């Protein structure tokens with residue numbers, strides 16, 4: 001057994017929770033000394049915690065405070081505003097690091113192939129989330145003129161989208177949303193938000209807390225039709241097998257039987273309604289057609305041939321996120337993940353390991369699961385990497401000087417941001433928020449983020 005004679009240098013690609021947890025585990029392992037360079041395409045770290053978790057979930061956004069402790073460590077260096085595959089290639093990284101870990105997550109919407117899905121007024125949830133969470137890559141304003149809106153999908157992202165659409169702009173103004181988002185949300189005319197899922201209460205993907213929390217807004221009356229509460233033997237088994245699913249069923253039942261709440265906005269969750277077509281006139285959404293389903297006794301549903309047209313003027317599909325391929329790394333275009341054996345990157349055939357390349361987080365196992373799940377996932381991957389290092393299975397890179405990579409980025413004119421830069425941007429956002437009595441107000445312009453992070457004075 002050989003131990004590397006010098007500290008290991010690892011590049012982790014993607015500063016979302018998976019990349020940060022993996023970096024932490026690598027630095028804290030007791031077998032090999034590891035230095036990590038954490039590459040991130042955005043000028044700011046934290047991935048979907050910053051650009052996915054809804055702004056009215058400050059407790060979850062607060063997870064970044066614990067991640068600060070990791071990024072504060074001297075063995076970790078953040079290199080933000082660097083897109084791997086564009087500013088620096090994977091092939092090049094292999095010359096500078098003993099190992100490369102991909103934690104590039106997911107940003108785009110999975111497709112939903114039903115007629116009319118491309119009509120004007122039909123949106124992907126990821127685009128709307130990117131907008132309201134102030135991601136500089138997404139639209140800066142949003143047409144919220146629809147009075148009735150449909151959300152397709154019965155997972156937590158569907159609930160986020162429905163809740164943001166059903167709340168008032170003023171309710172959200174206390175959060176970190178930037179001015180452009182507040183301006184659009186304050187013009188929101190939606191009074192009815194309908195969430196559609198093709199299966200029943202025992203099959204929805206909500207988590208209890210998110211479902212219950214819908215009712216906390218004084219402006220939202222949550223409605224479930226008692227006819228949408230139905231269970232067969234397989235559903236009862238699913239409830240017995242999962243405490244969380246059972247709680248979800250109980251909450252849905254409560255919504256179904258209680259007195260209507262006096263509130264200006266209705267959010268109705270429709271179960272056993274399978275969206276089959278987005279209806280449109282002159283290219284714009286005028287409705288959603290669903291087909292009623294029923295339980296098939298085996299844990300699934302079957303069609304009934306009964307259709308309903310719901311008059312809505314906007315449709316949001318929240319049917320899952322999708323990861324993008326990184327240039328120079330194998331990609332499984334069917335599962336939308338980097339092929340891997342639980343940590344090692346495999347070739348495109350999914351057979352041979354590619355030495356020195358690893359994957360973790362959503363890019364490893366697909367876009368499901370909460371932030372906490374990325375921790376155990378990172379452990380599996382980093383254990384493999386450390387074991388490979390200890391067993392001498394990693395190739396020695398050509399360049400071992402830590403400054404060689406920043407010199408390369410400088411030579412290419414890549415204006416990378418650092419952890420100190422994040423502190424400057426963070427302070428600027430906090431100062432903007434403080435002036436309005438909030439904790440933070442996000443800066444949404446990419447160049448402005450970079451200017452703050454790189455300490456060039458901003459002209460106002």
Ligand SMILES: Cc1cc2nc3c(=O)[nH]c(=O)nc-3n(C[C@H](O)[C@H](O)[C@H](O)COP(=O)(O)OP(=O)(O)OC[C@H]3O[C@@H](n4cnc5c(N)ncnc54)[C@H](O)[C@@H]3O)c2cc1C
Nearest residue numbers: 014016017018041047048052084104105106361362370371
């Ligand atoms: C809308 C939404 C709301 C959610 N809300 C919650 C919630 O309330 N609670 C909860 O626990 N979980 C929530 N989740 C789930 C949680 O966000 C994920 O479990 C988690 O973010 C996955 O972590 P990750 O690091 O794998 O991916 P990500 O968070 O996506 O991080 C990947 C990072 O890689 C970067 N990157 C990608 N490509 C490159 C490249 N080529 N070069 C450099 N950098 C790159 C990206 O910019 C990003 O920062 C939510 C998810 C979504 C989509």
